[in-house]
Amino acid sequence: MFYILDISNLSYFDKNFIGSCYSNPRIPVVNPGDILDVLCPDCNHDGCQGKVNDFKITDQINYKFNNMLFRCDDLNLSKSENNFLFSGCSVTFGMGIPYSKTWAYQVNSHFGGDSFFNIALPAGSFKSIIFDIFAYIRNYGKPKAVFVLFPPLLRQPVIENENIRTLPYYRKDHSERSDAIKILNENTMMFEFSRLLGILEDYLGILGVPFLWGTYEPEFDNVLSKLNISKNYVSVTSNPVAFNYANSIPEKDRTDYWLKSRDGHNPVIEHTMFAKSFIDRYNV
Secondary structure (H helix, E strand, C coil): CCCCCCCCCCCCCCCCCCHHHECCCCCCCCCCCCEECCCCCCCCCCCCCCCHHHCCCCCCCCEECCCCCCCCCCCCHHHHHHCCEEEECHHHHCCCCCHHHCHHHHHHHHCCCCCCEECCCCCCCHHHHHHHHHHHHHHHCCCCCEEEEECCCCEEEEEECCEEEEEECCCCCCCCHHHHCCCCCHHHHHHHHHHHHHHHHHHHHHHCCCEEEEECCHHHHHHHHCCCCCCCECCCCCCHHHHHHHHCCCHHHCCCCCCCCCCCCCCHHHHHHHHHHHHHHHHC
16 A cells, blocks of 8 residues: 655655755754854764764865765866766765865866865765755756765665655664664665666766766775676775875975874875876876
8 A cells, every 4th residue: 555645844755855854963054154163973983972062173174065065076067067076974074174185076176176066964865965966966967977885885864754765774873773784784775875876877877978987985895896796886995196296296395184184084195096086097
């Protein structure tokens, strides 16, 4: 039997970004144009644990939100086709590091992007990332190319009280993990990921939009490197050329967040590796 749910304020299909609906009690209400000094979506990282006042605030890091609450330039229909689109989760968003040091910003700058469009959001899952790329194209047209860095698969967007949040089932300390993985196990999620990824690849191919993607998670990257899942896959965690390049950056040019981010996310040296991997592959 199929039940029609009476949730009047929830649109099951529209052109909105699903990621913009994420609900978390530790995230303050954000409005377009806001600039926050600290933003941590789950506050479970080492040295954080919800005590945001313990952070040493520096002028190098802030989170400025655009017209659609993303950390990038205002999205603009007239500029989409001549600029790249980036997406991912908190890593691509740039948690804990300066805006200009994120891998996406580095790639965009390398290729001389006129505008920077990055629709990554903290707590993103592979589903919300893919859904939001479709939403972007519906609203703003096709981009010049798409670059994505996916998180671990065991994240699932769930609807609660007309909002969407992500349950991080990949965390072994998560209270709901044991029940969730009985259904949302790794094989199930890999099946869903590969099918949704294939749909996105076919769609972008029809549009003539280049697409490259990878993952920052080494274990997942190792699994993907052994599978013939996609011609657009780029290994960004085990790339010796990118590793050597990142380590060749002179110390005088390195940021304070080179080896360690402010809140436990990937540091700038890893973002530089990710960027180099995508740049080299796109140049081929």
